[in-house]
Amino acid sequence: MRNRKLIALLxxxxxxxxxxxxxxDVKPVQITMLAGxxxxxxxxxxxxxxxxxTLFTKIFQEFxxxxxxxxxxKLVDLSTGSTLSMDALTASGQAPDVYNDYAGRVSxxxxxxxxxxxxxxxxDVEDFDETMIAQLRRxxxxxxxxxxxxxxxxxxxxxxxxxxxxxxxxxxDWTIAEFLKLAELIKQRAPGKYVTALxxxxxSSEEWWKIWFYAFGAKMFKSGDYTKTTLNTPxxxxxxxxxxxxxxxxxxxADAAIIDDDVALDMFGRGNLAFxxxxxxxxxxIDSAVKQGIIAKPFSVAFIEMPHAPGIAxxxxxxxxxxxxxxxxxxxxxxxxxxxxxxxxxSADFQLPNTIMxxxxxxxxxxxxxxxxxxxxxxxxDVKAVAGVADWGLTxxxxxxVRAQLFPLLAEMFLGKRAPEDVLPAYESTVNKILSxx
Amino acid sequence: MKRVxxxxxxxxxxxxxxxxxxxxxxxxxxxxxxxxxxITKFVGLGNYVRLLTDPTFWKSMCNxxxxxxxxxxxxxxxxxxxxxxxSDYRPRVQxxxxxxxxxPSFSAGIIIAxxxxxxxxxxxxxxxxxxxxxxxxxxxxxxxxxxxMAAVSIMILFATVGGYLMMYSAxxxxxxxxxxxxxxxxxxxxxxxxxxxxxxxxMPTVLLSVVLMMIAVxxxxxFIYQLTYGGPSGGTASPVFDIYITGFEQGRYGYxxxxxxxxxxxxxxxxxxxxxIEKTEK
Numbered sequence: 001m002r003n004r005k006l007i008a009l010l011x012x013x014x015x016x017x018x019x020x021x022x023x024x025d026v027k028p029v030q031i032t033m034l035a036g037x038x039x040x041x042x043x044x045x046x047x048x049x050x051x052x053x054t055l056f057t058k059i060f061q062e063f064x065x066x067x068x069x070x071x072x073x074k075l076v077d078l079s080t081g082s083t084l085s086m087d088a089l090t091a092s093g094q095a096p097d098v099y100n101d102y103a104g105r106v107s108x109x110x111x112x113x114x115x116x117x118x119x120x121x122x123x124d125v126e127d128f129d130e131t132m133i134a135q136l137r138r139x140x141x142x143x144x145x146x147x148x149x150x151x152x153x154x155x156x157x158x159x160x161x162x163x164x165x166x167x168x169x170x171x172x173d174w175t176i177a178e179f180l181k182l183a184e185l186i187k188q189r190a191p192g193k194y195v196t197a198l199x200x201x202x203x204s205s206e207e208w209w210k211i212w213f214y215a216f217g218a219k220m221f222k223s224g225d226y227t228k229t230t231l232n233t234p235x236x237x238x239x240x241x242x243x244x245x246x247x248x249x250x251x252x253x254a255d256a257a258i259i260d261d262d263v264a265l266d267m268f269g270r271g272n273l274a275f276x277x278x279x280x281x282x283x284x285x286i287d288s289a290v291k292q293g294i295i296a297k298p299f300s301v302a303f304i305e306m307p308h309a310p311g312i313a314x315x316x317x318x319x320x321x322x323x324x325x326x327x328x329x330x331x332x333x334x335x336x337x338x339x340x341x342x343x344x345x346x347s348a349d350f351q352l353p354n355t356i357m358x359x360x361x362x363x364x365x366x367x368x369x370x371x372x373x374x375x376x377x378x379x380x381x382d383v384k385a386v387a388g389v390a391d392w393g394l395t396x397x398x399x400x401x402v403r404a405q406l407f408p409l410l411a412e413m414f415l416g417k418r419a420p421e422d423v424l425p426a427y428e429s430t431v432n433k434i435l436s437x438x
Numbered sequence: 439m440k441r442v443x444x445x446x447x448x449x450x451x452x453x454x455x456x457x458x459x460x461x462x463x464x465x466x467x468x469x470x471x472x473x474x475x476x477i478t479k480f481v482g483l484g485n486y487v488r489l490l491t492d493p494t495f496w497k498s499m500c501n502x503x504x505x506x507x508x509x510x511x512x513x514x515x516x517x518x519x520x521x522x523x524x525s526d527y528r529p530r531v532q533x534x535x536x537x538x539x540x541x542p543s544f545s546a547g548i549i550i551a552x553x554x555x556x557x558x559x560x561x562x563x564x565x566x567x568x569x570x571x572x573x574x575x576x577x578x579x580x581x582x583x584x585x586x587m588a589a590v591s592i593m594i595l596f597a598t599v600g601g602y603l604m605m606y607s608a609x610x611x612x613x614x615x616x617x618x619x620x621x622x623x624x625x626x627x628x629x630x631x632x633x634x635x636x637x638x639x640x641m642p643t644v645l646l647s648v649v650l651m652m653i654a655v656x657x658x659x660x661f662i663y664q665l666t667y668g669g670p671s672g673g674t675a676s677p678v679f680d681i682y683i684t685g686f687e688q689g690r691y692g693y694x695x696x697x698x699x700x701x702x703x704x705x706x707x708x709x710x711x712x713x714x715i716e717k718t719e720k
């Protein structure tokens with residue numbers, strides 16, 4: 001009798017779920033987004049009226065309220081600094097609907113083979129910075145949207161300059177020759193300190209020294225033509241000779257070939273460099289040095305224009321936006337939802353708190369200038385308004401491959417294994433092959 | 439009964455074999471394409487043809503040979519001296535030494551490399567502080583290929599010697615006590631005992647460890663990634679480091695797969711040598 005009861009219960013357990021089949025819950029559509037770390041408002045003392053704890057949570061709530069779709073947020077593995085997370089998902093057939101990350105990584109996916117053309121979905125394109133939008137078009141189609149941007153300004157340690165008795169001249173007199181005079185002054189009067197640092201261990205933050213090419217009038221690319229590099233010019237060679245002079249005369253640390261951006265930033269934070277290209281947020285290196293007792297108190301800094309070679313009026317800064325790219329599928333409804341999420345993640349609602357928390361700059365005009373009360377951010381914007389932003393090929397598909405080609409040659413030059421005259425021809429040959437797909 | 443036993447272990451064996459064989463097949467398939475997972479183009483053996491004239495890959499292979507010639511003899515000698523040196527102490531003392539030298543093996547390569555990066559730092563490093571004591575000017579340890587390779591080798595020696603010390607110690611402990619007693623009775627000195635009896639008797643273990651070290655040296659990359667990033671100018675890159683950079687940083691997965699297959703062939707050859715030595719040992 002007991003066995004019959006047990007069998008009856010087991011049968012019931014097997015059969016019961018079948019009755020549930022007729023009452024299916026309607027699950028909302030899930031749109032996946034692969035992105036970098038979210039920002040917690042509490043970490044930045046930012047007052048968010050909606051009560052959402054993080055920036056993404058707020059945006060996802062707004063997206064869901066409008067479309068009914070849910071967002072599945074996947075965190076990028078930033079430990080490698082590469083597109084590994086996205087590549088792995090794409091290779092396994094699970095490419096996220098939206099990929100939101102630093103432009104240097106997303107650019108690989110800004111291609112008609114992968115990206116959805118966004119023109120039919122984005123109605124307020126004119127609110128974005130035109131130069132940025134132009135770089136994200138392929139054959140006239142808009143394939144990605146920019147979020148907030150960071151800008152590398154030219155930061156000066158004012159206290160160090162004062163300690164050697166130097167006053168910065170007006171921009172028209174702030175020449176390379178003047179810079180070298182200051183370098184010699186620092187070498188004589190502040191032993192152990194340098195005018196700046198060069199670093200060629202790897203490609204990280206290479207734009208901090210690549211911008212010197214623009215100070216001499218050389219450019220990575222010309223007029224949006226990314227089929228070949230235009231760095232191999234007399235101006236490019238002058239830049240390399242300038243680097244060699246800085247190294248040979250002891251104006252930069254002698255181990256330039258083997259140090260990276262972390263070491264350079266650490267040196268600046270300790271007060272050992274007069275100048276370094278960096279973002280405003282990188283000034284945390286100074287606070288870190290104070291906390292560790294390396295320096296007694298923070299030193300005064302400012303962001304100014306870079307020195308220039310004769311014939312060059314202003315030297316641009318370098319900038320790097322975040323980008324959002326949408327994976328195109330055969331499902332038109334899904335495409336529309338994903339495009340809408342990309343709009344939300346680049347909207348004014350996102351960019352305003354994002355730029356305040358990251359001390360960045362918006363790419364939407366409607367956001368205005370939320371950092372106008374921040375002296376240092378305003379200095380960076382003032383220079384950008386005059387000098388502009390260099391196009392260093394951040395949005396080209398082969399950016400990751402191209403950017404890895406110059407630092408090894410520079411390292412060889414620093415070690416005396418390659419003459420400056422041999423660097424750029426080798427670079428040009430390799431890069432042009434990469435860009436042509438060979 | 440045997441059939442049942444085989445059937446029961448079959449799923450686990452299939453799963454265990456699936457990973458290397460399926461992975462190798464997939465890598466081989468990928469090596470026939472030029473792909474970054476966004477744009478894919480079939481190139482057949484094009485990646486292998488390109489590999490024939492790729493200076494960075496062959497330089498990394500040469501670097502591996504140099505690493506083998508430097509790291510292996512120094513590891514063997516150091517581990518032998520240590521294991522022989524502690525063999526006469528009480529077990530507790532021997533264990534303390536073994537544990538002390540084996541502890542680095544528990545740490546991840548990246549962590550070990552980070553510590554050594556600061557030891558060899560030009561400005562603040564311990565190495566330059568030590569040479570400064572004897573009046574030598576600070577050395578840019580990682581700026582010259584020779585010094586950088588030496589730095590990598592020293593780092594790997596300290597990171598891995600513990601494992602070989604354990605192997606040799608175990609082998610020494612397995613030497614019959616009577617053999618050593620007899621040699622003492624016959625008038626052999628301590629040094630003669632160690633050199634003429636102990637070392638020859640543990641030689642198969644030493645030879646086996648040499649082959650294992652060769653395979654390990656061919657596969658190392660995280661130490662190099664963190665300490666030198668393969669520089670200066672590729673002077674310290676290993677094949678796996680080169681494969682990692684090609685695939686995961688430059689996104690040339692097809693080309694990286696071709697390199698990986700070539701490396702697999704080289705390591706398989708070494709594994710065959712290891713098998714032969716094991717046969718000889720038996």
